[in-house]
Amino acid sequence: MTPKASPKRTICVSVCLPVMVALQSSALSAQQLDLTEADKEKLAALAAFLENIDGIIPTINQIDPASLPVTIPYREIQNHVVIDVAFGDDDPVPLMFDTGAPTILTPEITAAHGGEVLAEMGSAAGGGGILWNPMVRIPSLTIGGLEIRNASAETGWSPAGAFYCITRNGLLGAPAMRNAVWQVDYGAQEIHVAATVDELDHVDGAIALPFTWNEKTISPSPVVELGIGEGTLTFIVDTGGGIPLTVNAADFAATGLKVPEDAPTSATLTGGAAGTFEATVSGVTLPIRFGETEITTTVIVGDGMAPTTQGNMGHGFLKNFVVTFDWATRTMYLDPLSEDGSVPRLGDGASVGLAHDGERVYVSALAKGGPAESAGLTLGEKVARVNGEDVSDMPQADFCSVLETTLETVTTDGGDTYDAGKIKGFFSGN
Incomplete structure (x- = not known):
């Protein structure tokens, strides 16, 4: 249980993550932040943009169904999936493949290849302020033989800290995926993109989980419900998180479960707006209900495990499956790589x-x-x-x-x- 294993959302997860929570909800009001008049104007403009998102979605991240299916190789770097993406006529550069976030690129890439500014996106910053970064329209980007036209991308990726060793260019997020079916074959280290699930293997007989997402957002990151203890918790499905299943401590307790006193525990040093502090996380092995299927696996429990949901389903768990995302039907499929359908429990630490x-x-x-x-x-x-x-x-x-x-x-x-x-x-x- 160390940050080494999961640089994006380390085992201390969201408390280690630089605050990048998009202000895409009116629930975060001006009273909660120290806003300037310019901030208030931009926040109002962002709210109006998101209110009209249904009319904007069809104009961005376009994929020609006739060009599918396509197979894209990937490589694993520090427990994260990395693919090569080309912008315009430039040589391909590595980006992290991340269903748990919007597409975010460095200012250099968006300046060189970005077109129209779609909106100013706000992120909470230290001291109660807001950091504003433009979201631009990228006329064309190519992944292997797949072209995505008018791709939406936020600027502001900084190749510092834990992300430095994974990619210095940014990440390809959920917005780029919503107009096709994306399948991550963790056994073959390939990503298959298709128009429908009928063009793909590893769907029939797989565990099928319905997913939702925040409708008033640019980024349709999948959120599923899993049964734990006496309750049901929401998990963001996060291919960009180099972690197993993780659960916020308070949400774990709400299911009627307790972390055993002798549970394996690690302390992590992290930083935030309030300064540097220590976080403690524990590993608990228990059965989890995936619809009608029960899988026994190790769950990491601690404060700040998931910033927007009750839990996070990251690469450390997903890599045991062929994972398919069908945004059209809002269904996720998990086809176990093991013959008996089991998931290896965490062992060494x-x-x-x-x-x-x-x-x-x-x-x-x-x-x-x-x-x-x-x-x-x-x-x-x-x-x-x-x-x-x-x-x-x-x-x-x-x-x-x-x-x-x-x-x-x-x-x-x-x-x-x-x-x-x-x-x-x-x-x-x-």
Whole structure:
């Protein structure tokens, strides 16, 4: 349970995520934020844009059904799906494939390839203010042999922090997918895009889950209901989240369940508008109801697991299936990769998690009771060596290679060396 495993929404998930909550609901009023007059005008314009979204949707993210089906290869980077996308005549660049967000690109890409500004999108910023970024119309983008015309894309992607090692260009989000059927084959590492599910395998006999999304939004991120304990919780289906099933602590308790006192637990160091603070998350293995199908799997429970729903269904869980999204019928299909339909439970756990703050490598996560914590390693300590190699002056670009290695030891600035290897059976108790 470390940020290393899931840079976009780390195991501390939304509390680690830079605040990027789109102000796409009138529920977030001017009284809740320190708004300038210019902010109020832009917020009113955004509300009007979203109120008329039904007339805008058909004009953007257009896919010609006659060009389908198409197969797109992908690669996995730091537990995230990454695809190559070309803008105009430029060479393809890597983007994260993310059903849990709108399409977001760097200012450089939108400046070079963006056309009409569709709306100014607002994000909550530190201090109670709003950060405004334009959403533009991209005349054409191509993924493999698939062209998406008049694609909507927000600007403002910053290749810093945990995302730096996944993509420095942005992400392809749910808006780009809503006009076709998208299937992610995690076994073959391919994405199949079709006009209808009839053109695809792995649908007949699969677990079928209806999904919804916020109607007054540009981004139709799928939200499903799963049965847990005595209740039902909503989960955003997030191919861009490098995490398993996660649940907010309060929502988990509301189902009548409790986290056992001896549950495997990690502490993570994260930051927000209020400064840097520590978050604690635990792993609980239990049966989850997917419609009429019950699957026993490990759920990560803690504060801030999902910013907009009660839970998050991320890559760590989805990678056990061939996953199909049919926006036309609002149905998601899960076809297990295993012959018996089971999902491997989380077993081993990381003793130490590392991150880079732009200047130094530091300890960002610790397994409670693990060898490193028991020996005195603490969150936030600066790291001088990893596996005996000097990282004291390592730039962020080079740190990406550290994340690809098997972590064995870390040495802090004080000269102490700690066992940072995986804890065998951390989640299973073996």
